[in-house]
Amino acid sequence: MAKVKMWRPELETLPREELEKRQLKYFRKQMKYVIENSPFYKRKFKAAGVTPNDIKTMDDVRQVPFTTKQELLQSQEEHPIFGDFPCIKPEQATRVFQTSGTTGKPLKIPFSKKDWFKTFYEQFSYYIYGYGMEKKDVAFFPFTYGTFIAWWGIQGAMEQHEITIVPGGGQSSDARVKSMIDWGATIVCGTPTYVIYLGELAQKMGIDLPNSKVRIVVTAGEPGAQVPATKQLVEKLYGAKNYDDIGSTEITNFGFECVAQKGTHMSEAMFLPESLDTETGKPAAEGEAGELVLSNLFCESAPLIRYKTKDLVRFNYKKCDCGRTFLRMNGGVLGRADDMFTFGGVNIFPSAIENFIRGIPTFANEYQLIIPKQGTGKRMKIKVEPASAEVSDEQAKNAVKQLLESIVYNIKVTADIELVDPGSLPRFEGKAKRVIKES
Numbered sequence: 305m306a307k308v309k310m311w312r313p314e315l316e317t318l319p320r321e322e323l324e325k326r327q328l329k330y331f332r333k334q335m336k337y338v339i340e341n342s343p344f345y346k347r348k349f350k351a352a353g354v355t356p357n358d359i360k361t362m363d364d365v366r367q368v369p370f371t372t373k374q375e376l377l378q379s380q381e382e383h384p385i386f387g388d389f390p391c392i393k394p395e396q397a398t399r400v401f402q403t404s405g406t407t408g409k410p411l412k413i414p415f416s417k418k419d420w421f422k423t424f425y426e427q428f429s430y431y432i433y434g435y436g437m438e439k440k441d442v443a444f445f446p447f448t449y450g451t452f453i454a455w456w457g458i459q460g461a462m463e464q465h466e467i468t469i470v471p472g473g474g475q476s477s478d479a480r481v482k483s484m485i486d487w488g489a490t491i492v493c494g495t496p497t498y499v500i501y502l503g504e505l506a507q508k509m510g511i512d513l514p515n516s517k518v519r520i521v522v523t524a525g526e527p528g529a530q531v532p533a534t535k536q537l538v539e540k541l542y543g544a545k546n547y548d549d550i551g552s553t554e555i556t557n558f559g560f561e562c563v564a565q566k567g568t569h570m571s572e573a574m575f576l577p578e579s580l581d582t583e584t585g586k587p588a589a590e591g592e593a594g595e596l597v598l599s600n601l602f603c604e605s606a607p608l609i610r611y612k613t614k615d616l617v618r619f620n621y622k623k624c625d626c627g628r629t630f631l632r633m634n635g636g637v638l639g640r641a642d643d644m645f646t647f648g649g650v651n652i653f654p655s656a657i658e659n660f661i662r663g664i665p666t667f668a669n670e671y672q673l674i675i676p677k678q679g680t681g682k683r684m685k686i687k688v689e690p691a692s693a694e695v696s697d698e699q700a701k702n703a704v705k706q707l708l709e710s711i712v713y714n715i716k717v718t719a720d721i722e723l724v725d726p727g728s729l730p731r732f733e734g735k736a737k738r739v740i741k742e743s
């Protein structure tokens with residue numbers, strides 16, 4: 305492929321050995337820094353009897369205890385507002401964010417002036433170059449900003465790269481679609497669910513998005529960009545390339561897809577990543593699914609060491625067609641360890657089922673998975689909608705049959721498929737909740 309631009313080519317093309325050497329150097333430095341500045345980590349490392357000097361190889365890293373979200377929440381419970389894990393004083397915070405709290409109490413994270421303006425800039429510059437964005441681009445953010453971290457970071461970095469930002473908050477979805485055209489947006493950012501919603505809305509409004517100036521759609525918050533049928537749909541609706549962006553409030557953003565579109569690159573200049581087998585805790589083999597454990601090497605506000613993200617990933621260490629040696633996560637984030645379910649002895653990711661549904665045009669893009677409790681003998685149920693009221697009974701019947709077959713063939717389980725009225729399943733503007741586990 306043609307030569308691609310990189311933010312730090314000297315780091316992005318480092319041989320693995322050099323890359324790991326650099327990660328270990330900054331890992332030790334970060335350990336030293338947190339021991340000096342965070343009572344939480346000082347306590348933790350003392351209890352584990354581990355010091356920065358003990359860490360000489362990647363295997364040594366595994367002597368360092370994990371950090372879990374539960375511990376961070378508990379620390380905040382005991383020491384409001386931010387807990388005793390951050391390395392800065394509350395008054396040093398320039399910006400604060402909190403997690404959505406969908407799985408419990410929200411976690412609050414402070415960012416210092418340096419992290420907010422410099423570390424984030426550095427971190428997202430890899431993305432901006434990775435996506436092939438340029439100064440002449442115009443980025444539209446159909447998003448209402450709040451204490452949720454989404455898009456703040458990349459938007460700020462894009463501004464520093466002099467990409468034009470059009471804030472699209474405080475508008476209806478119709479107005480957002482019109483705004484994209486009015487402002488000549490070349491970049492649109494959102495969750496896969498919401499950009500698909502806007503793309504379909506544009507069709508209904510008679511607006512020709514595929515022939516508009518939009519050339520890049522960045523999606524985050526859900527696996528979409530790495531679910532083949534979802535990516536295809538986004539690319540068709542916008543006539544643009546769809547790239548993945550992954551991260552979370554507490555660990556910040558760690559993964560970007562490059563123009564080669566062959567997996568999501570780990571930002572290895574900023575993080576030390578591990579993928580661990582969820583049963584044995586040992587490093588997962590290349591290509592096998594493991595839980596992503598991340599250490600933030602440069603954040604100064606609330607750096608996390610060996611943080612269990614609960615995201616399931618598949619590492620690929622082969623050099624990418626773009627020339628980067630940063631490892632790739634094949635399929636991006638495959639799902640949350642919490643979302644993955646075992647059914648009929650098979651590990652199933654909701655994103656796999658999504659791919660089958662979105663590959664059948666007779667169905668609308670929304671769906672719901674209902675997972676019965678293990679041992680009840682009940683089948684998994686999938687609720688789908690016809691794409692429109694015009695779909696005939698015969699077409700719907702064939703589509704249901706096709707879906708059943710692809711599930712049986714690919715994941716070796718049978719399911720009950722329920723066809724519900726068009727538009728009757730819940731729609732989401734942010735992260736979608738489509739899996740219901742029966743208890």
Ligand SMILES: [Zn+2]
Nearest residue numbers: 562564624626
């Ligand atoms: Zn690449």
